[in-house]
Amino acid sequence: MKRFLTFSFLLFTFFTSAAYDKDSVVYYQLPDSVKAVSFLAEISVGTITTKKEVFAGIKTDVVKLSLESDKKAREIVFEFPSSATVMVNGLAVKVEKGELSWNYNWMENESYRLLIATANDSAGNFALYSGYIFLPKEKKWKLIGTCKILGQWNTLKQPATFRSQIKNNSLQLNIHEAWCQRNNGSWKNLLEKNLALPVVNLLSHGDSLKQLEIDKKLIATAIDENKTDAKNIHEGVYYSILKEGNGRQVSVNDTVTVFYKGYLLKDGSVFDETKDKPATFPLKRLIMGWQIGVPLCKVGGKIKIIIPSNLAYSIRTRAAKIPPNSILVFEIEVVDAKAPQ
Numbered sequence: 001m002k003r004f005l006t007f008s009f010l011l012f013t014f015f016t017s018a019a020y021d022k023d024s025v026v027y028y029q030l031p032d033s034v035k036a037v038s039f040l041a042e043i044s045v046g047t048i049t050t051k052k053e054v055f056a057g058i059k060t061d062v063v064k065l066s067l068e069s070d071k072k073a074r075e076i077v078f079e080f081p082s083s084a085t086v087m088v089n090g091l092a093v094k095v096e097k098g099e100l101s102w103n104y105n106w107m108e109n110e111s112y113r114l115l116i117a118t119a120n121d122s123a124g125n126f127a128l129y130s131g132y133i134f135l136p137k138e139k140k141w142k143l144i145g146t147c148k149i150l151g152q153w154n155t156l157k158q159p160a161t162f163r164s165q166i167k168n169n170s171l172q173l174n175i176h177e178a179w180c181q182r183n184n185g186s187w188k189n190l191l192e193k194n195l196a197l198p199v200v201n202l203l204s205h206g207d208s209l210k211q212l213e214i215d216k217k218l219i220a221t222a223i224d225e226n227k228t229d230a231k232n233i234h235e236g237v238y239y240s241i242l243k244e245g246n247g248r249q250v251s252v253n254d255t256v257t258v259f260y261k262g263y264l265l266k267d268g269s270v271f272d273e274t275k276d277k278p279a280t281f282p283l284k285r286l287i288m289g290w291q292i293g294v295p296l297c298k299v300g301g302k303i304k305i306i307i308p309s310n311l312a313y314s315i316r317t318r319a320a321k322i323p324p325n326s327i328l329v330f331e332i333e334v335v336d337a338k339a340p341q
Contacts, residue, residue: 024165025059027158028178028190036156036188038117038181040198043067043161046172047108054171056163058114060156062149065114065131067106077101078131078144087128087323089145090315091207100131100145110136111176115200120153121320127152130317130324132202140206143315146323155183159190202316215308215327222265222306228329230306237293238306242331247299250337252291255282257336264322265306265329271321278335287312294332302333 030036041058045067048054055077057066064079082098089095093102106112113134120127130146159180163173178190179198187197205211219238222228230238250256257280261273283291289307297303307328309315315324322328 025160025162026175027160028180030159030180034180034188035183036159036180037119037183038115039156039159040113040115040177040179040181040200041161041175042111042113042177044111044174044176045108046174048171050171054164056171056173057161058116059160059162060116060129061158062152063116063129063131063147064162065116065133065144066162067112073103074105075101075103076106076133076144080129080147081149084147084149087146087148088143088325090143091210093145095145102142102144104133112136115141116156117317118156119317119320120155122153124320125153126150126320128317128320128323130315132315135206138206140204141200141202141315142206143324146317156180203310203314205315208310208314211325212308212310215310218265218327219306219308228265228304228306230304230329234296235292236308236311237289239293239296240304241297241301242304243302243333245298245301245334248337249298250283250295250334251339252283252295253340254337255280255340256294256334258294259333259335260330262328262330265327269321271319289328290330293330294334297332297334299334299337302331304329304331
């Protein structure tokens with residue numbers, strides 16, 4: 001009997017989207033070879049025939065992202081353990097213990113793309129989890145928020161879609177697409193459908209212009225309070241030359257060899273730095289802040305640059321030590337620069 005129950009549970013766990021008519025949760029099987037860092041699903045909710053609270057969305061083993069509705073309002077809700085720390089909340093997003101919510105009049109029978117992304121730090125024994133929704137009218141993504149969860153440092157686990165369990169089938173959930181993104185950036189289709197690969201652009205998002213103004217004010221305050229000497233501005237990047245170089249001017253097309261230290265403007269926490277040996281990489285492959293700032297320096301020189309989030313990682317969840325919307329500071333010493341052959 002025990003073996004039968006175990007087998008039945010596995011069948012339930014690994015049902016595909018055909019099960020959502022009768023089940024409140026549908027799990028998607030991930031092979032051991034798939035190290036998932038994002039879970040994306042496109043869903044729509046049919047006509048709602050109740051005034052009671054209903055919800056539908058996506059989840060992992062530790063967080064949920066859902067469309068919610070009751071007779072008072074509709075909203076997008078990102079839920080996480082109450083012990084988690086909110087690192088970032090999107091503009092106009094309400095912060096409560098264990099959840100972030102954003103009032104948004106989502107429509108029945110319209111498709112919405114929901115995204116959960118994670119970045120982990122095994123040494124620090126924590127992970128960031130972020131929730132996003134794609135706004136179909138604006139055709140841009142909206143960050144609901146990001147939380148930090150201790151004790152979580154593996155890749156994304158147990159991706160699933162879910163809906164509230166209501167009698168009389170008063171909420172119908174339709175799953176149009178479901179994907180997991182591997183840590184190498186490639187996507188795995190979780191449905192038995194022939195679908196085009198998703199395109200997720202989080203650099204230009206719904207709050208980009210407002211967030212840029214916030215970043216500018218934060219940087220201006222840091223300058224006014226003498227917390228930074230990077231007071232010059234070039235194409236949106238703030239900088240100061242710490243040491244004049246005696247070599248040629250760096251070009252954005254160069255492959256540079258550098259010593260560097262990167263830290264957050266917010267609290268000075270270091271997220272990356274070279275140690276005994278310099279690092280080498282083509283400038284064109286790096287964030288725009290580096291492409292703009294490093295060519296202001298000569299070989300043999302050193303520069304400090306402050307990069308607003310729109311020229312850094314924007315609302316992306318790329319590294320556990322860099323929450324979305326982070327203003328980055330780099331101190332960079334250019335050891336060498338080579339033009340492309």
